[in-house]
Amino acid sequence: MPRREWIKLVALAALFLGVYLLPIGSPSVERAVGEGLRLTQWYAREHVILCLLPAFLIAGAIAAYVDKAAVLKYLGPNAGKSAAYGVGAVSGCILAVCSCTVLPLFAGIYRMGAGLGPSIAFLYAGPAINVLAVILTARVLGVEIGLARGVGAVAFSILAGLTMAMFFERKGGEKQPPPALVTPETHGARPLHQLIALFGLMVAVLVFANWSGSPDAAGLWHAVHAGKWWITAAAAIPLALVLWKWFGFPALGLAGAAALVGALALLIPGVPSIAFAVAVVAVCVMMPLSGEQGREWWSQTWEYAKLITPLLIGGVFAAGLLLGSARQPGLVPAAWIENAVGGNGVGANLGASVVGAFMYFATLTEVPIIERLVGSGMGKGPALALLLAGPALSLPSVLVIRSILGTKKTLVYVIIIIVGSTLAGLAYGALF
Numbered sequence: 001m002p003r004r005e006w007i008k009l010v011a012l013a014a015l016f017l018g019v020y021l022l023p024i025g026s027p028s029v030e031r032a033v034g035e036g037l038r039l040t041q042w043y044a045r046e047h048v049i050l051c052l053l054p055a056f057l058i059a060g061a062i063a064a065y066v067d068k069a070a071v072l073k074y075l076g077p078n079a080g081k082s083a084a085y086g087v088g089a090v091s092g093c094i095l096a097v098c099s100c101t102v103l104p105l106f107a108g109i110y111r112m113g114a115g116l117g118p119s120i121a122f123l124y125a126g127p128a129i130n131v132l133a134v135i136l137t138a139r140v141l142g143v144e145i146g147l148a149r150g151v152g153a154v155a156f157s158i159l160a161g162l163t164m165a166m167f168f169e170r171k172g173g174e175k176q177p178p179p180a181l182v183t184p185e186t187h188g189a190r191p192l193h194q195l196i197a198l199f200g201l202m203v204a205v206l207v208f209a210n211w212s213g214s215p216d217a218a219g220l221w222h223a224v225h226a227g228k229w230w231i232t233a234a235a236a237i238p239l240a241l242v243l244w245k246w247f248g249f250p251a252l253g254l255a256g257a258a259a260l261v262g263a264l265a266l267l268i269p270g271v272p273s274i275a276f277a278v279a280v281v282a283v284c285v286m287m288p289l290s291g292e293q294g295r296e297w298w299s300q301t302w303e304y305a306k307l308i309t310p311l312l313i314g315g316v317f318a319a320g321l322l323l324g325s326a327r328q329p330g331l332v333p334a335a336w337i338e339n340a341v342g343g344n345g346v347g348a349n350l351g352a353s354v355v356g357a358f359m360y361f362a363t364l365t366e367v368p369i370i371e372r373l374v375g376s377g378m379g380k381g382p383a384l385a386l387l388l389a390g391p392a393l394s395l396p397s398v399l400v401i402r403s404i405l406g407t408k409k410t411l412v413y414v415i416i417i418i419v420g421s422t423l424a425g426l427a428y429g430a431l432f
Contacts, residue, residue: 032321040313040316054206071109075088076114117162117165145387194247198243208224211224211231307403308400337355338377352389353417356386361390401413
């Protein structure tokens, strides 16, 4: 029997034994299963509608409307390193999304021909460099570690990209994405001002719909959060005009969708995600009515949704089942995690990096979790290691990255994040 079939047989046998021996009725198991389901439900309510759906639309639009030659010029394997990595890291910084929301966008630019290194810089920078998270880190854990997190994440995004490029461009250049992921050529390049308007407004909707409040309940950041849905609507209105005037969306359909979304927002003000979801569905329904590129936009958006959503939902449940959340532990006892990251030695920094690489952190939740761990004896070095590895990776994101890059590249990327975070933690712990 071929080796691959043996691997499948062993995996199937392990799955059967795991289910057969599962201690149903054990309080710890029932608590872990409940925590996995609660985390999955929370993710579906808070992230799928507001984060993933607009991210799928943006990724699909990249494939349908962006000229592949432009992507190759600025982000391709033959582009200048300083420009390519700078664009990748800066683009991620501007988005400041979570480790799961960045995945469709990463897949979009990588499928369009962006080099592996700049794509990885973008993949890491998006979730790792969140302005409010850095500010909150400085306020709660200290200015030094907040500054170290901000500077370290920017530098680390570029170093991670350069390291991946070094590993996979040594022998005759980086391989192209698998045939199933190759994006067809776009039909007719769009003027630059149209693309800037489309993507700028879609990113604005994504960013402001997910704007997090400030813990101080004061200041400009919190003021933006208080009025975030008005700001989101202010970005959505010109977006509808852009879709009508330049991208062929039917005016009557857009007007009807706007009226329905506005009515839902007024009738159900406590659940704005319902109106938001209806708006996204309306855009998807009108895509095929806007011409050949609109049909391509819908096709690419659907491909990303099929590829990524099941892996993310399954990964979030597995993360909750195994590691739990800030509220309840999972199958892995919380004491094990606290013991693994205690102190400031090599083992503690490595343990913090490994836990961060696989545990799912909702946006900003890593700070109170680390504050609790510091109170339990966690050193400053492991705290920084967890801050650098945690927001950028998670078990759900690793599963999706593997479906895009393959097992080998994903494994190397995870190792780079873990080793780099460990070394950064050791250096920071030695200095402070």
